[in-house]
Amino acid sequence: MSNKIKNPNDKGSGFLWALVALLAIIAVVVGYIVIQGRNDKKAEIAANTVDTSINVEVEDNAIRLTSDATEDDAAEVDLYEDYSCPHCAELAEASDEDMLKAIEDGTLVVNIRSLNFLDRGQDGASSKAGTSAYTLAKAGKANEYWNFRSHLMNNQNAMYSWEPDQFADAAGEVGADKSLRDSISKQSERGDYDEISTANASKLEKETGKVSSPHVIHDGEELLPNDNWVKDLVGK
Structure with missing residues (x-):
């Protein structure tokens, strides 16, 4: 064998x-x-989530931040920002804490005028993030809006590659309910957001001669570059 x-x-x-x-x-x-x-x-x-005592509403193409303590003579500014703009993220890191306190104290009103010019006509992160934040603001969810905006500004590098479902997940982590998360996932407010961002770009170009970010404008005067613009404006 x-x-x-x-x-x-x-x-x-x-x-x-x-x-x-x-x-x-x-x-x-x-x-x-x-x-x-x-x-x-x-x-x-x-x-990094904070409890705020601010109010939010959409008015004149801006996301308007006030509080129950807002004084009749409170300083009012237009803050132009694009979620894909690294300088906007740097400004948020430097001045958001002071800005929030001044809004809550009633000495400051902030009109956040969201832009998406950095998408350059494409379906990019600026538009997806802006639509998602606008969805929360339009629903009057001030706490969710503030914390969601802060999270996006603090995580720009990751956000660039996000799809709508990931924006919805992040919104959920700051308290957005299922109906709002579903709206963000579907980007249901995209049409309205595109209209207000286009209007904000036109307004900014008339005021400054160009479309760029960030800008903080008070009574027609540009307050940037100045990380201490809140304290200089309201004296706190």
């Missing part, structure tokens, strides 16, 4: 089972990393 010579390259079923086990372990590890990443994101958003 002859002995069958085994192919040295034939690893046999044992090798195949080992490979299957390895792939299973890799899948578990990858799944863990993804879930942990989501949990870390939720924790980060929660840690």
Whole structure:
């Protein structure tokens, strides 16, 4: 009886089972990393969420921020910003805390005039983010709007590649209910947002001669570049 010579390259079923086990372990590890990443994101958003006492409404193409304490002689500014603008993010980091306090104290009214010129006519992050934030503002959800806007400004690098569902998830993490998340996912307010962003760009061009960001304008006067514009304006 002859002995069958085994192919040295034939690893046999044992090798195949080992490979299957390895792939299973890799899948578990990858799944863990993804879930942990989501949990870390939720924790980060929660840690940076604040309770505000401001009011929000959409008026004259602006997202208008006031409070129940707003004084009749409160200073009023137009803040032009684009969610894809790194300088807007830097300004938000430098002055949002002072801006929020002044709004809550009643000494400042801020008209946020959202822009999407950095999309350059494409369906980009500026428009998706702007539509999402506008959805919250139009619904009168001041706390959700403020924290959502802050989160987007603080996470521009990640936001550039987001799809509407990811904007909806982020809105949910700051308290947006299911109907608002669904509206953000569908970008239901896109038409209205495009109209107001176009109107804001036209207004800005008339005031400054160009469309750029950020700008803070008070009584026709540009307050930037100045990270301390809030304290200089309201004296706090």
